[in-house]
Amino acid sequence: MTPDRWAVLFACAALVAACTAVLAWRRRDRTPAATALAVTMSGVATWSAADALVYGLRTEVTRLAYPPVLLASVGLVVAGTYVLARTVTDPSWRPARRTALLMAVEPLCLVVAGTVPATRDLVMGGLAAAGPDGDAAVVLGPLFLAHTLYSYVLVAVAYTYLVRCFRRVTGVLRRQVAILLGSALLSTVGNVVAVGGQLDGTGTDVTPLFFLLTGLVDCWAIFRGGLLRLVPVARDQVVDTVPDAVLVVDPAGILIDLNPAGERMMRSMRATLSGDLVGRSLQEIAGPNALAVFGATERLDGHRVAEVAPGVWLDVRDSEVADPRGRPLGRIVVVRDVSEQQERQAAVERLNARLAEQVEVIERLRAELAEEAVRDPLTGLHNRRHLDRALAADLASRPRAGELSVLVVDIDHFKSVNDRYGHGAGDTVLTAVAGTLAGAVRAGDTAARLGGEEFVLVLPGLGREQAVDRAEQIRRAVAAGRHALDGDDVRVTVSIGVAVCPADGSVSAALLEAADRALYTAKATGRDRVVAADAVPSPQVVAVPVPAAARDDVAVPVPAAARDDVAELVPGA
Incomplete structure (x- = not known):
């Protein structure tokens, strides 16, 4: 092949390598591996460009400038390959200053040696322009061979990291490592072939052509294979930095690994722990009490929450780990301190x-x-407001409950009590009568004070005869009572009117009016008695008692305005 054709091939290799370097550099914010790949391909582009100039121009200047440029380019390629391998396998890795200086010292020394005339031949001597057949004359000096050996060692170390990473990762990350490993091996094989072909002093360095293939593979990998798109995350970026305790336990219950949070948690729970925790049983580290607590705790949604010590609550999740054949390798236990949340x-x-x-x-x-x-503050009975609601509700449910009776109770001659003994004595009498009424009602009955000395009892489910019997019981109970008023032993009586629904009325107003008329009849016919509504005379007239000797025998009709004419008190009766 003619020198011009070699020049075209090397120029193409330089162009492809430069494009790959640019593509990688644009992704440098995603991963440091992109920067390393950009540096590597920059070295390849410079190396290929130098070969293109040597074969294309064939001048003395290019012949003299070629060795230092070549050595600088090789140094960039070797250093970039090493850093690329390290950052792909461990994205958190960064070259220390000492490491960077050591990798830079050897290429710089070779560049200086290849530039200085006194040492130029020790690096590369007898370099002559390529002849018509395309082969160039070159003598590789001992420093160049030593540099080559050093480069191979450094590249071999880089390949070792990539091979280990390839065996460890899976999925798309494994594919990325395979692409980088394959493309790097391709260029390395080309370099070995080129150096071996030049040991006799003639031949063409075809390494850039292999780098041309490497660049094409890397370009395809970046655009089509997702290279540098998904970046593996190092263990110390995940496991070692999470706040939860992560413990790895083998099938025998021996702790084989834990993160810093796990070590802090274990030592805080058991202050007596000392020495390295890895290699000791989980029971010894966590304590039998904690394991017993978790063993007795029900698993909910894949985890257990238990109080392992006073005020110390832990949330524990664990998962089994097995090899590809399904054989158990151990358990990963993730522990979170949830004491604050529980508190x-x-x-x-x-x-x-x-x-x-x-x-x-x-x-x-x-x-x-x-x-x-709805209570009367003096007597404690319900008031008129509650009576209206209760009576309406009882009437509404009466078709199911049967009959309903209403008793209207009035204290006889109550005004005389107030006039003679004062309103305080009147309040005492009202309270006593109210107590008698309250004791006479059943569950579901209503006892209310209408006002003054008048009371109403609502008795659901009672017919006329039963209601009259109940009224008689109340009348006798009140009459049997004695009240100490201002030194006198006073007895009071009540008059009671009885009305029954539906015979005497089916609405509240009609029923109360019928009971009230019966009450007026009781008061007009002698007081201290019970009168039912069916025995009441015409509402236009009422009866008043005649003198005591004959009041149970004769009743004289008088106008209704005269019904409250006389009051009778019986002191000491």
Whole structure:
């Protein structure tokens, strides 16, 4: 092949390598491996360009400048390959300053030696322009061979890292490593062939052509294979930095690895632990009590939460690890300290309990206030407001409950009690009568004070005869009572009117009016008696008692305005 054709091939190799370097450099913010690949391909582009100039120009200047440029390019390729391998296998790795200096010292020394005339032949001598057949004359000096050996050693170390990474990772990351490893091996084989072909003093360095293939493979990998798109994450970037404790336990229960958070947690739980934790049993490290607690804790949603010490709550998740054949390799245990969350949850539960108690108190107070709103403050019986609601509700349900009776009770001669003994004594009498009425009602009955000395009892389910019997019991109980008023032993009586639904009315107003008419009849016919509505005379007239000797025998009709004419008190009766 003619020198011009060699020049074209090397120029193409330089162009492809430069494009690959640019593509990699644009991805440098994703991974340091992109920067290393850009440096490597920059060295390849410079190396190929130098060969293109030597074969294309064939001048003395290019002949003299070729050795130092070649050595600088080779140094970039070797250093870039090493850094690329290290960063691909461990993205957190960065070359230390000492490592960078050591990798730079040897290429710089060779560049200087290849530039200085006194040492130029020790590096590369007898370099002559290529002849018509395309072969160039070159004598590789001992320093160049030593440099080549050094480069091969460094590249072999880089390949070792890539091979180990290839065996460890899976999926797309494994494919990325395979691409880098294959392309690097391709260029290395080409370099070995080229150096071996030039040991006799003639031949063409075809290494850039192999790098041309390497560049093409890397370009395809970047565009089509996702190279540098997905970046492997190093263990110390994940496991060692997570706040949760991560423990790896073998099938025998021996701890074989843990992260710094796990070591801190284990030592904080058991202050007596000393020495290295790896290689010791999990029972010895965590303690039998903690393991017993978790062994007795039910697994919920793949994890267990238990209190292993007073105030110390742990959330534990574990998963089995097996080899490709399904044989168990151990367990990965992830432990999180949830003591603060549990304490907050307990505080919330305590607050909820206190709130529930307060709501209960408020509801009780509200019920008491609501009850007080429908209670007469003096007697404790219900008031007219509650009576209206209760009577309406009882009438609405009466078709199911049967008959309903209403008793209207009035204290006889109550005005005389107030006039003679004062309103305080009157209140005492009202309270006593109210107590008698309250004791006479059943569950579901209603006892209310209408106002003054008048009361109403609503008795669902009672017919006329039963209601009259109940009224008689109340009348006798009141009459049997004695009240100490201002030194006197006073007896009071009541008059009671009885009305029954539906015979005497089917609505509240009609029923109360019928019972009220019966009450007026009881008061007009002598008081201290019970009168049912069916025995009431015409509402236009009422009866008043005649003198005591004959009041149970004769009744004289008089106008209704005269029914409250006389009051009778019986002191000491």
